[in-house]
Amino acid sequence: MMRTWILPMLLVLCGSAVATLLIFEGNPGAAAALLLVFLVLAGMNSPLIFPRSIGAREAQRRSAVDGRPVVFWRPGCKYCVRLCIRLGRSARQMHWVNIWRDLAGAAAVRAANDGNETVPTVVVAGQPHTNPDPEWVHEQLSCFRQGEREPLG
CATH class of the missing domain: 1.10.287 (Helix Hairpins)
Incomplete structure (x- = not known):
């Protein structure tokens, strides 16, 4: 810590x-x-701005159970900061994985982005989305809050 x-x-x-x-x-x-x-x-660059990170395998397991998106991020990334700030309190409902602290998370991001560690990469229903619009991510969260399991297109 x-x-x-x-x-x-x-x-x-x-x-x-x-x-x-x-x-x-x-x-x-x-x-x-x-x-x-x-x-x-x-x-x-502090851990205060982002929700608590967990490992990639644990995030994927939890996402499979509750259907919430997984966000792969790294400290200092301005796009990750933008996503977290624009989501506000809703950001805490997702599973966050710091790719600098989790090798499996970094590997998952590279697999989704042609070998690049491009973040934020948000995985919704098993499908990775690289640097998605924060409003789209918010819509995905509201979809899961309402009990729907299918992500919005």
């Missing part, structure tokens, strides 16, 4: 150090702007 926080902590520490230097040089405005950039980058 601690390993997932290393990059965000390093970004905050580096941003703080650079901002401190800029303040001592008499540039508080630039220091504040730069610190804000580092904080945003740290937030995008």
Whole structure:
């Protein structure tokens, strides 16, 4: 668990150090702007923005039982962040797999994307969809919430 926080902590520490230097040089405005950039980058790479990740095999097993989509993602991916933010609370209803922490997840993404680790890859009813529109994913979630098992076309 601690390993997932290393990059965000390093970004905050580096941003703080650079901002401190800029303040001592008499540039508080630039220091504040730069610190804000580092904080945003740290937030995008932190585990706080994404729901808890599970392994690919466990996600596929759970999806087979409850029919909810599986999302393969990786920290720092702006498209993954966009998907998570646009889904809002609904994002927690899906099964999330961090491909940097799960070799089987990375292999599943490569198999679905001609050998590339393109994320987010969302698997709905066994069919992978690479970087789908967040509204489409939201529709798929509402389909499963209403008890329908077939995904929308």
